[in-house]
Amino acid sequence: MNIFFGILSHDLKYKLTVPKFQNYSEPQNIYKLFTIKTNNNKWIVEKTNCIDDKYFYYVNSNSLSQNSFFFLAKDKEIEKINENNYTKILNLNSFTNTIPSFRANMRIYNKFGGFSSYQSEYPYGMTVKNGSIMSPLSSLSNKQADYNKVFVTNIFHQPVIDKFKIYFINISLKKILYKKEIYTNSVNEIEIHNEFINPDVFLFTDRYLGVPVFVSCKDNHLSCEHTHPPHEYIISKDKYLRISELKKEMNEIIS
Numbered sequence: 001m002n003i004f005f006g007i008l009s010h011d012l013k014y015k016l017t018v019p020k021f022q023n024y025s026e027p028q029n030i031y032k033l034f035t036i037k038t039n040n041n042k043w044i045v046e047k048t049n050c051i052d053d054k055y056f057y058y059v060n061s062n063s064l065s066q067n068s069f070f071f072l073a074k075d076k077e078i079e080k081i082n083e084n085n086y087t088k089i090l091n092l093n094s095f096t097n098t099i100p101s102f103r104a105n106m107r108i109y110n111k112f113g114g115f116s117s118y119q120s121e122y123p124y125g126m127t128v129k130n131g132s133i134m135s136p137l138s139s140l141s142n143k144q145a146d147y148n149k150v151f152v153t154n155i156f157h158q159p160v161i162d163k164f165k166i167y168f169i170n171i172s173l174k175k176i177l178y179k180k181e182i183y184t185n186s187v188n189e190i191e192i193h194n195e196f197i198n199p200d201v202f203l204f205t206d207r208y209l210g211v212p213v214f215v216s217c218k219d220n221h222l223s224c225e226h227t228h229p230p231h232e233y234i235i236s237k238d239k240y241l242r243i244s245e246l247k248k249e250m251n252e253i254i255s
Helices: 075-083 239-254
Strands: 002-004 013-019 032-039 042-047 056-060 069-073 105-109 115-118 121-123 134-136 147-154 163-170 175-183 186-191 201-205 211-218 221-226
Touching: 013 069, 069 075, 105 221, 134 239, 147 175, 147 201, 163 239, 175 186, 175 239, 201 239
Parallel strands: 115 221
Antiparallel strands: 002 069, 002 121, 013 056, 013 105, 032 042, 032 069, 105 115, 134 201, 147 186, 147 211, 163 175, 163 201, 211 221
């Protein structure tokens, strides 16, 4: 099961488009789009108030909060979880478990007409894991841009708003250049100043995973993309060992 998200800030809004169909099937109207958010250590689940047609649900950020997330489910599945006091996210169905991958579309835009698009799936498997994000800052940031931001979305299966830290670390100097507290079950916005855009500087988090989405704006034109997991940048057979060693080194720097 995939969970979908948007990013929202003073500069940006979003429109989320979620298909009602799989790759090779007719639309499945028995799957409805639901909104999920935390409240008093419980998950609140309700049907999403949005426009739809035969093929898609359309979610507009004008009527939604920053930390609302979305998923597809049948009414009977929602009735069942509400009966059992929804205290953790459940893997309710396999509708979005497809090959090729099931894709939603998140369109971000500003008031000047600039826009960009990105897929916004958050796999259920990530919600039940702890770990660290490690991502280079320079690959998707632009020193010539008017501004660069990274939005780190975390969705954790327990309905907690827990603080954790994000760091910008110069791996060559073994030095923390920047740190900030961010939150679980939230979309966290972090500005990237030009001095941090360097091939030696990595984004790193402690304790929690998430999806980092990088946004650059130049002359009100937008670029939006996420980094891939670090092992996808390494070709050697021992890439998982190398990433493990690098994360260990990062943890030593922040400890």
